[in-house]
């Protein structure tokens with residue numbers, strides 16, 4: 001089994017049978033070997049430094065009804081909110097003082113925060129924080145609107161494809177949502193010049209090992225600059241409320257596979273990982289992740305952005321808890337980097 005790991009590290013890809021073998025392997029020694037290789041590769045590119053991104057959840061209103069998502073339109077049990085530009089700027093200012101040099105504006109597909117409004121918000125942040133990166137995670141837009149966001153100063157865009165298998169996509173999303181459109185949005189984002197992020201939930205309902213292999217091949221072709229891999233966690237007010245959560249082990253295996261395939265990619269130890277296990281973030285880093293995204297949203301709104309049950313937003317997951325995060329990272333031999341942390345190409 002270790003031969004597959006060695007081959008992946010050297011060739012940065014495997015035939016499907018190699019991925020299948022790794023994804024179904026439950027041998028602790030092999031898994032530790034895989035994570036160690038991924039850790040070493042991440043270390044070669046980033047040393048022991050972990051980039052931090054300040055996450056600002058700008059709206060929990062969404063026009064969509066993804067079956068797994070706690071802020072889906074059909075959930076009548078949450079109080080909706082939208083942040084004003086002034087509040088977003090206050091979050092950025094607070095984040096800047098804490099040392100953040102990337103702001104991630106994340107929200108549902110809320111058409112009341114129109115494309116004009118997003119463009120304007122990005123250009124205000126760009127003017128006020130010229131040395132910072134602006135990442136958007138706001139869902140699907142027509143290419144011309146993505147272009148406007150890019151020209152206004154946004155540098156990065158996160159849009160998880162969730163699954164490359166069309167049938168599986170239809171199981172996770174209502175009929176009005178289109179797999180084809182999601183994939184074409186990702187292609188547009190890449191073409192426009194965004195540092196583009198995609199990814200999946202591990203263990204989402206109906207997901208099989210073959211789906212994961214398709215996801216790996218898709219990500220290999222797309223070559224995103226950022227890869228977000230987190231376990232599925234159910235939310236009680238969704239159609240998948242009774243489904244089991246995804247496994248931490250499987251998430252970590254995928255994280256290490258992606259690190260070996262994409263050595264210089266920006267790969268977060270996700271909040272979902274930290275929510276599912278008290279030391280989930282550290283495990284993610286030890287499996288090859290190099291980014292964490294503490295929450296910079298206003299404290300009174302954080303609980304309302306519950307994508308899944310018990311989503312972590314306090315302690316080391318909070319921007320004001322950076323000292324806790326710093327200590328946690330120190331215990332595993334890592335430190336926070338306050339650099340902007342752009343993706344950079346490097347020939348191997």
Ligand code: SF4
Nearest residue numbers: 062064066069072108
């Ligand atoms: S996953 Fe995104 S698009 Fe889907 S309902 Fe949630 S916020 Fe909306």
